[in-house]
Amino acid sequence: MSNDLDKIDRAILAALQTDGRMSNARLAETVGLSETPCARRLKRLENDGYIERYRAMLSRAALGLGVVAFVYVRFAVHDRAVATRFEREILAIPRILSCHNVSGSADYVLQVVARDLDDYGTFMRDQLRSLPGVTSVESSLSLREIKANGGLPLP
Template sequence: MSELDKVDRAILSALQSDGRMSNARLAEVVGLSETPCARRLRRLESAGYIERYRAMLSRPALGLGVVAFVYVRFAVHDRAVALRFEREVLGISRILSCHNVSGSADYVLQVVARDLDDYGAFMRDELRGLPGVTSVESALSLREVKANGSLPLP
């Protein structure tokens, strides 16, 4: 599928708001009957526009009161070390995202923790020991302004 039409965008937008929406409700929202809606949805899934469905959990309800953005730097830029670092990061659930970036840092991580003590222990016991890491700098989130996770649709 190379081009999204108005109905495809409406389907994707509706599902970004409510991924548990039934096909009947989705068809109603986008103005289709159920069978064509289901067919379009399967096509959007198979074309890779929809990667997966999942629930958005509440950080506060789970006791995760700290969000930190961590700038990780390497002293030596060795591809094998970077790949080992990336493999290790994939296995750490409190790291919500990891981006290899340009600029003064090599990676930017988004990390959650229960509180500052928990975050400090994570830094000391896990993050600083990862392959290649020579320095880290943290920016703690004071207040989350936006985090809906929805992508803009072309």
């Protein structure tokens, strides 16, 4: 799929990763095209699945979410039905920003936000530890964010 991208396609994708609300006129100017061909390329990139969706990046600070934790979740028994229930419940918890099934000593790595340490502790006690299959949980708290989701590298 990525072999179909030329220099202008990559420039469009890079510009939109920086500013997803960019007008077609500004996007066209940025990549050196007139508006109609730019709009056609953008539509093709969307239809071909290079662009999954557009969304706003919200401020954790403005929303009062001062704690970011990376949580390593382990299961004692690896039962597919239990893992499926765990994953379904994870999807319904908004404070879990991401969940990855991983190799290594943990089964899942979660990125979780909370207002403060008390809020995080309550979440761990009342929600996370009671999820299906969870037998142990280890947290690493972010001291400061060096780089946020800056977009995907383009080939």
